[in-house]
Amino acid sequence: xxxxxxxxxxxxxxxxxxxxxxxxxxxxxxxxxxxxxxxxxxxxxxxxxxxxxxxxxxxxxxxxxxxxxxxxxxxxxxxxxxxxxxxxxxxxxxxxxxxxxxxxxxxxxxxxxx
Amino acid sequence: xxxxxxxxxxxxxxxxxxxxxxxxxxxxxxxxxxxxxxxxxxxxxxxxxxxxxxxxxxxxxxxxxxxxxxxxxxxxxxxxxxxxxxxxxxxxxxxxxxxxxxxxxxxxxxxx
Numbered sequence: 395x396x397x398x399x400x401x402x403x404x405x406x407x408x409x410x411x412x413x414x415x416x417x418x419x420x421x422x423x424x425x426x427x428x429x430x431x432x433x434x435x436x437x438x439x440x441x442x443x444x445x446x447x448x449x450x451x452x453x454x455x456x457x458x459x460x461x462x463x464x465x466x467x468x469x470x471x472x473x474x475x476x477x478x479x480x481x482x483x484x485x486x487x488x489x490x491x492x493x494x495x496x497x498x499x500x501x502x503x504x505x506x507x508x
Numbered sequence: 509x510x511x512x513x514x515x516x517x518x519x520x521x522x523x524x525x526x527x528x529x530x531x532x533x534x535x536x537x538x539x540x541x542x543x544x545x546x547x548x549x550x551x552x553x554x555x556x557x558x559x560x561x562x563x564x565x566x567x568x569x570x571x572x573x574x575x576x577x578x579x580x581x582x583x584x585x586x587x588x589x590x591x592x593x594x595x596x597x598x599x600x601x602x603x604x605x606x607x608x609x610x611x612x613x614x615x616x617x618x619x620x
Contacts (some may be wrong), residue, residue: 401516435597435612435613436512436611446584452607484551486550488553493605494606495541496541496556499550501550
């Protein structure tokens with residue numbers, strides 16, 4: 395099993411550009427989520443999904459969109475990139491959706507917005 | 509806002525010594541989890557302790573939970589160089605079980 399796969403690993407954007415960070419899992423997990431990690435801030439939840447067609451906001455959702463058309467995929471869209479979105483982004487999934495236990499993380503996407 | 513706060517922020521010990529990290533949280537939880545992150549990598553789940561449990565062991569890891577003090581500790585015994593990493597606690601809340609919130613982490617360095 396590949397687990398949780400994130401692409402790309404690195405990305406540089408100019409302010410105002412849009413892009414999509416891809417996340418796919420092959421473990422048939424119902425729960426998927428996106429976090430951003432900034433120095434000294436730990437990980438902060440952006441959006442999450444408890445199943446196909448169901449998404450909800452986390453702590454820092456502004457400037458990001460998500461959709462969940464299949465169980466496997468959970469892309470994160472930056473609508474108009476800003477320097478404040480420079481961060482490392484992690485996708486994570488879990489088998490359980492009612493209480494989140496044992497998250498499996500991808501290897502991350504390092505994003506720089508100039 | 510951060511649900512979990514960890515201390516110390518950084519810890520440096522000699523190989524073979526024990527390492528203890530602490531996590532405090534603010535609201536009632538269903539469970540508390542600990543994760544490890546090696547430099548430049550994603551987080552890896554270590555151990556989960558439920559709100560009705562007081563202590564849990566997994567190999568060289570020992571986790572305690574004190575719900576009256578809203579705090580947890582992670583003990584790594586007989587540390588090894590490979591334990592060098594950042595360690596994060598993560599909690600849900602009774603009101604938001606799907607929103608796992610991470611602390612800022614403890615950076616652990618094991619010196620040979």
